[in-house]
Amino acid sequence: MDKPTSTIPLLSGYGNYFETEAVVGAIPKGQNNPQKCPFGLYAEQLSGSAFTMPREKNLRTWLYRILPSVKHGKVVAAPEEAPFLTEGTKLTPERLRWKPLDYSMLVRSTDFIQGLFTVGTQGEPTSRDGVAIHLYIANCSMENKCFFNSDGDWLIVPQEGGLRIQTELGLLPLRPGHIAVIPRGVKFRVELLDGKARGYICEVYTGHFELPDLGLIGSNGLAAPRDFLYPVAYYEEKEVPFAVIQKYGGKLFRFSLDHSPFDVVGWHGNYAPFIYDLSLFCPVNSVLYDHMDPSIFTVLTCKSSVPGLAVVDFVIFPPRWMTQEHTFRPPYFHRNCMTEYMGLIRGIYDAKAEGFVPGSASLHSMMSAHGPDAVTFEMASNVELSPSRVGEESLAFMFETSRMLKLTDWALDPKHLDVNYIDCWQPLKKLASLQVE
Structure with a gap:
């Protein structure tokens, strides 16, 4: 059998049913699993779902290989x-x-x-x-x-x-x-x-x-x-x-x-x-006021049995335009019923002034308060607002899950942690001056 070239061609289209063979005729025609496969190959099915799932959820691929996995x-x-x-x-x-x-x-x-x-x-x-x-x-x-x-x-x-x-x-x-x-x-x-x-x-x-x-x-x-x-x-x-x-x-x-x-x-299937x-992700966002929920940046999701509640969402924060008026543009202070694990691939994340560098990560667990650090809050509260690019040359992401994470001993070892992380919020000052009679 002749080998294919060293280039890496790829097939396009999410969820499609594909058919591809490195040697012409490797995939039998007319029957998925004939008595004898072409070239003496073995037929093997790889299933990604239960056999009886609805057609739109049924995932499987037929592999035609030199030796079976067994x-x-x-x-x-x-x-x-x-x-x-x-x-x-x-x-x-x-x-x-x-x-x-x-x-x-x-x-x-x-x-x-x-x-x-x-x-x-x-x-x-x-x-x-x-x-x-x-x-x-x-x-x-x-x-x-x-x-x-x-x-x-x-x-x-x-x-x-x-x-x-x-x-x-x-x-x-x-x-x-x-x-x-x-x-x-x-x-x-x-x-x-x-x-x-x-x-x-x-x-x-x-x-x-x-x-x-x-x-x-x-x-x-x-x-x-x-x-x-x-x-x-x-x-x-x-x-x-x-x-x-x-x-x-x-x-x-x-x-x-x-x-x-x-x-x-050769193989054919949808699994x-x-x-x-x-970089091909097309962000959507507010064009008038308010910071939108991060769910609008979801690339992929793993759904749970509860509609709208994900086991995990994969969310990114790519370079984009910000145009909101009379609005605090960075992520707001919040407590969330989800657990947020963030990482930074490159650049500078707009909600943290320092410490969150490429390759690092943060965890804000369910209902634990978090948001912009004191420096970012001060700057974003006073900057003159005009249409501007955010996250230029930057790419941050988030694994957002509805589960409380149990951490490993390795993850809680102080030598891997930024032990001063919570200090970034300590300079926040009382700004209100209320006189109640």
């Missing part, structure tokens, strides 16, 4: 593969901010999986309900090794360093300013394009990430379906020892192969990994 060695526990990929155990309502992960913490060669650190979790992966937030840092590529997650989907947000993600369904290039979603069960490996990389991961145990409903916004705005990109079939026929790491019930396991698992010559360029 051919592998004995499964063994492998907690050493990512010692800090754990379940959270501790609750705190304190407002927290973390410093960026420092590459100096890597005392040896560390790949994408070995460099995973869990910030917090909530829910139970064994009952397929909940959410987790992780960080990654790496200084080497995964070699003859791959990973797949039985617990849920991963939304990967690079902050520094490009990635080349090899999946069973094809190749995905990923740079800071882009995101990737790897659905439950899809095997992948990560190659570093710049020698080192770090970023953020949101994991959902419940359902899958999907586009939010637009409601009164109408048919246009936010993320356009056509801008989501999927891999085309790409395979390798290698007979080499290969390690497969599996996340199952919050624990890590390992089994071996005598061949590369990336041997899918596949994808990437999205955040």
Whole structure:
């Protein structure tokens, strides 16, 4: 079988049913699973939903591969593969901010999986309900090794360093300013394009990430379906020892192969990994007064069983115009029935004057008061308002979840925290002078 070229073509369109083959004729015509597949390939179905889900919610892909996934060695526990990929155990309502992960913490060669650190979790992966937030840092590529997650989907947000993600369904290039979603069960490996990389991961145990409903916004705005990109079939026929790491019930396991698992010559279906360029997001906002709720910046959501209540929303704050009159334009002081985990990919976030640097993160838990720091409040209260660009050369994001996060010991270790974070609100002064008779 001839290999495809080294370029990385991609398929366009969110939620479409795709058909792609690296060798013409690899996908049988007329029957999904004939008695014998072309070229001696094996047919294998990957299901992302229950078989009996409604058609619009039914997710599955047929893979035509050189060897079926069932051919592998004995499964063994492998907690050493990512010692800090754990379940959270501790609750705190304190407002927290973390410093960026420092590459100096890597005392040896560390790949994408070995460099995973869990910030917090909530829910139970064994009952397929909940959410987790992780960080990654790496200084080497995964070699003859791959990973797949039985617990849920991963939304990967690079902050520094490009990635080349090899999946069973094809190749995905990923740079800071882009995101990737790897659905439950899809095997992948990560190659570093710049020698080192770090970023953020949101994991959902419940359902899958999907586009939010637009409601009164109408048919246009936010993320356009056509801008989501999927891999085309790409395979390798290698007979080499290969390690497969599996996340199952919050624990890590390992089994071996005598061949590369990336041997899918063709596939068709609607259950596949994808990437999205955040610069293509079309923001909507107020054009007269008041700061709008951050939900208007939702790129992807994972819905709960309660209409309008998300397990998690992925929200971004891109460069945009601000035009409101007689209005305090930055985020207002608030207490929220959601938990907000924020990260900064690049630039300066307009609601914080200092301390929130690229690669850092903050957590404002359910009903914990937060908002602009004292410096930002003073400036925004007195600035002359005119149409202006906000967040130029900046890109911040938020994982907003309806769950209270249980934090890990690693996340609460003071050496990773900005222990002075809450000081940013202490200079706020009493401004009211009321005389009540």
